[in-house]
Amino acid sequence: MNRLSAAFAKSRPALVTFITGGDPTPEATPAILDALVEGGADVIELGMPFTDPMADGPAIQAANLRALGAGTRTADIFAIAKGFRQRHPDTPLILMGYANPMIARGADWFANACAEAGVDGIICVDIPSEEDGEIGPALRAHGIAFIRLATPTTDAARLPAVLDGSSGFLYYVSVAGITGKQQAQLASIEEAVAKLKAGTDLPVVVGFGVRTPEQAADIAKHADGVVVGSAIVDLVATHGADAAEPVRTLVASLAQAVHTCHLA
Amino acid sequence: MTPITTPNPNSFRTQPDERGHFGQFGGRYVAETLMPLILDLEAEYKRAKADPAFKAEFDDLLEHYVGRPSPLYFAPRLTEALGGAQIWFKREELNHTGAHKINNCIGQILLAIRMGKTRIIAETGAGQHGVATATVCARFGLPCTIFMGATDVARQKPNVFRMKLLGAEVVPVTSGAATLKDAMNEALRHWVANVHDTFYIIGTAAGPHPYPELVRDFQSVIGKEARAQMLARTGRLPDLLIAAVGGGSNAIGLFHPFLDDPSVQMIGVEAGGHGVDTDQHAASLTGGVPGILHGNKTYLLQDEDGQITEAHSISAGLDYPGIGPEHSWLHEIGRVKYLPINDDEALQAFQDCCRLEGIIPALESAHALAALPKVAKQFGKDQMILVNVSGRGDKDIFTVADKLGTSL
Numbered sequence: 001m002n003r004l005s006a007a008f009a010k011s012r013p014a015l016v017t018f019i020t021g022g023d024p025t026p027e028a029t030p031a032i033l034d035a036l037v038e039g040g041a042d043v044i045e046l047g048m049p050f051t052d053p054m055a056d057g058p059a060i061q062a063a064n065l066r067a068l069g070a071g072t073r074t075a076d077i078f079a080i081a082k083g084f085r086q087r088h089p090d091t092p093l094i095l096m097g098y099a100n101p102m103i104a105r106g107a108d109w110f111a112n113a114c115a116e117a118g119v120d121g122i123i124c125v126d127i128p129s130e131e132d133g134e135i136g137p138a139l140r141a142h143g144i145a146f147i148r149l150a151t152p153t154t155d156a157a158r159l160p161a162v163l164d165g166s167s168g169f170l171y172y173v174s175v176a177g178i179t180g181k182q183q184a185q186l187a188s189i190e191e192a193v194a195k196l197k198a199g200t201d202l203p204v205v206v207g208f209g210v211r212t213p214e215q216a217a218d219i220a221k222h223a224d225g226v227v228v229g230s231a232i233v234d235l236v237a238t239h240g241a242d243a244a245e246p247v248r249t250l251v252a253s254l255a256q257a258v259h260t261c262h263l264a
Numbered sequence: 265m266t267p268i269t270t271p272n273p274n275s276f277r278t279q280p281d282e283r284g285h286f287g288q289f290g291g292r293y294v295a296e297t298l299m300p301l302i303l304d305l306e307a308e309y310k311r312a313k314a315d316p317a318f319k320a321e322f323d324d325l326l327e328h329y330v331g332r333p334s335p336l337y338f339a340p341r342l343t344e345a346l347g348g349a350q351i352w353f354k355r356e357e358l359n360h361t362g363a364h365k366i367n368n369c370i371g372q373i374l375l376a377i378r379m380g381k382t383r384i385i386a387e388t389g390a391g392q393h394g395v396a397t398a399t400v401c402a403r404f405g406l407p408c409t410i411f412m413g414a415t416d417v418a419r420q421k422p423n424v425f426r427m428k429l430l431g432a433e434v435v436p437v438t439s440g441a442a443t444l445k446d447a448m449n450e451a452l453r454h455w456v457a458n459v460h461d462t463f464y465i466i467g468t469a470a471g472p473h474p475y476p477e478l479v480r481d482f483q484s485v486i487g488k489e490a491r492a493q494m495l496a497r498t499g500r501l502p503d504l505l506i507a508a509v510g511g512g513s514n515a516i517g518l519f520h521p522f523l524d525d526p527s528v529q530m531i532g533v534e535a536g537g538h539g540v541d542t543d544q545h546a547a548s549l550t551g552g553v554p555g556i557l558h559g560n561k562t563y564l565l566q567d568e569d570g571q572i573t574e575a576h577s578i579s580a581g582l583d584y585p586g587i588g589p590e591h592s593w594l595h596e597i598g599r600v601k602y603l604p605i606n607d608d609e610a611l612q613a614f615q616d617c618c619r620l621e622g623i624i625p626a627l628e629s630a631h632a633l634a635a636l637p638k639v640a641k642q643f644g645k646d647q648m649i650l651v652n653v654s655g656r657g658d659k660d661i662f663t664v665a666d667k668l669g670t671s672l
Contacts, residue, residue: 051572052445052557054452055295061439074569099293099556104570126293126556130283134293134556151297153459158300176297177457 003092004120004145004168007042008203013220015040015258016205017251018096018229019236020047020063021080022072028241029080030087035244036232037091039251040259043205043225044084045123048077048097055098055125057180059230062237074101078117085118094147094168096123099134107138114144121145121168129161136165145169150196152176152188159199169203169224170196174210180230183209190222213257220258228254276523276599279590284473287596289589292472294559297456306474308379313481318374325370326485329403330360332367334486336493336650341620348640349647352502354490356514356654357625363655364486364514365396369465371482373400376463383462384408387451389416389444389510390581390628391423392655393467398432400465408432411451414442416580423659441574444510444584448558468511469588472559476589483517490650491521503643504529507652508631509602510546510582512591514654519600529601531639532591533631535577536604546575547604548587549595562589578607578663579627581655609634611667614657626655627663 007014017036021029029046036044049067053060077095084093095114102110102124114122122144127134129148139146145168153176154162163170172193174184189206196204206219207227216226228251235250236243272278279286284306292302312318326332335355343351356364376384384401386408388394394410401408410427414436417424427434440446455464469479494502505522507515509532522528537545545551548563555564557572565573565585575585594600605613610627613634617625625633632651640649657664665672 050570051440052449054449054558055456057453065439068571100564100566100572101570103556104566104568125295126559128292128294128296128299130292130299134291134561149296151295153297153300155300162296173297175457176459178453 002120003090004043007092008169008224012259013223013261014042014205014225015216015251015255016043016045016207016225016227017041017232018045018047018227019232020049020060020067021077022049022067022070023063023233023236024066024240025070026072026076026080030083031244032236032247033080033084034087035248036251037088039248040255041251043092043094045094045096045227045229046077046081048074048095048101050098050101053098055178057178057230059180059233059237063233078113081117081119092120093118094121094123095119097125099124099126102135107135110135111138111142111144115142119144121147123147123149123171129164132165147171149173152192156195159196163200166202169205170200171227172196172204172206172223173208174206175208177208179208183215186218189219193223213253216254217257217261220261226258277520279593280473280477284477286590286593288554289561289592290473290476291561292559293556293561294472295456297459301459302472304379305375308375309474309478312375312378321374322371326367330366330370331358332485333489333493334358336490336497339621342617342636345620346636346640349503349643349645349649351636351640352648352650353653354486354518354650356486356652357623357629357656361392361396361399362658363392363396363626364483364517365393365467366399367485367517368467368479368482368513369396369400371478372463372465373404373406376406376465377404379463381461381463382406383458384465385411385451385454385462386465386467387411387444387447388467389413389447389583390579391416391420391427391659392581394432394434395423395426395430397465397467398427398430401432402430409454410434411437411447411454413444413447414438416443416447419663420580420659421662443580445572445575452558467513469513469516469590470511470558470560470562470586476560479513480516480520480590483513484520486514486517486652487519487521490518494650498648501525501528502650503527503647504531504639504649506531506533506632506635506649508533508582508628508654509587509591510535510584510628511586512588514652516588516590518652523599530599531635532600532602533635534602534604535579535582535631536606537576539606540604543573544576545604546577546582546584548585549592549602550604552585554592557586560589562586562592563595578610578667579631581626581628582631603635603638605631605634611664614664623653624657625653626657627660629653629655630657
């Protein structure tokens, strides 16, 4: 069993947390990552900053620009990943970002760098299943999970195409929109997750617009995991290099709510 | 459906493939939320192309609303001044709204209506596409939101006011350098959240498939007319075509109908800004490498990490770090040559065209005109160069006045 499947094999939903790598600086990121793990996150998504984050709302857009403004390079992201893997041998680490930085030196270079750094999987916002050939074969050859996104507009006819070649888990984007904005209705999330689970054995994780422990717990009751991103990134924006402590506190409250939601 | 004829393997006019690729370029690199709509649009465009009523309505609007065909004009004084080939203009600046942009907007709004969409959004750089989109929205009674970089809002005030007069909402975008790239990012963000009722009229032959194909097809009216007009007026084809390339819709519209005419050479003019050896230009073919942005794979200005670098051009309409994917393909196979022209060369050509021909060209088109002194003498006096004067320069007089040190 690999790190990712082990994270979803526990008898409770998983908390998946996101921060942007290099925000506010590459030097500050390791302590914030450690705070995510210490707070109780089960899976870590590390955002690869990009100049043009088209799928992100204001909070994560600003985080991307802070990271790039601090001089964050692709080499820094892999150094951060490598350090994380040494400190946390069992916590799955996912790189999330946009296609262009991932293919800039070739997909094979990227997949190999992921494998060497101990990265478990990739989420790429702008490579739909139709363009799998751009990066999918390289990731599979290096044993890196390619985590695809399903959305409210992914209908039953299209779902098999999305699932074909996807691995790790399925990320359900619960709102048609950008990160950090509104939250979807709980009933629609429940219905959508049930449909997705009927089509795949992969864990289904729900994200976009989840900010509070209460929201996270409500969703976790119906899914294998919940992603929280913008709420954590907001704390980094406020506290900068001193964000680790408030991040640990928030993540602990999220983890408590998600991990015990079935008991409530 | 089986094709009736076998495609000519030697033709340059059969791209893209069924997945929207022009060679290695193009494709559909968008968020999953948009994929179903992109596939719907592709299917609807195929139906529209096969529907005579669609073509009839498009042609009727182009004739009676846009004012087509646009004239083919022989430029005698410019020809004499350059001392080489005969210079001819395709007068797209005489279209309704003052540029070629309206051709595409007519086609896309007809598609939007076919698809039952009730709102229109668009991005704009110089404001020409924004004005053209606001115009067709007024004509068809659809609400319209235009995303425009705050820098461009400041340097293109007349067009901002035109859009508002036409009933559009103009949203200034402040992220990044606040120019065309950032406007496109924001339009995509808005679209992804409103995909159920909103149609995105992309202004150039770029973005996810099928946009590069359908924008090219709608703009190909330029080249089809020019080809027929040239043959009717002179009995033969031009020897060289020149057009400015930002995203590249006016250029691909002129070039595409001539691609299989081997005697016709073509030059696409990129914005060289302060020079392609500086970091202040927008020449993505000359100074960029292939990458993925805004839904397609194409040449992009970027660093070795794949971060997009800021473009610069005196012309807001060319101030973009990418280019339409079909141009990337035509560049790689060598069918079209691409040449950078700097801000100061464009500014000189702008003034020359005003004084020699009584035509105030858009700064975008002035880039195409600025290639003439470099190439006109390579051709004999019996040969012909056709330049696409894609837009008129009224919108640019403030920028030009500023560069010439005149206050208005």
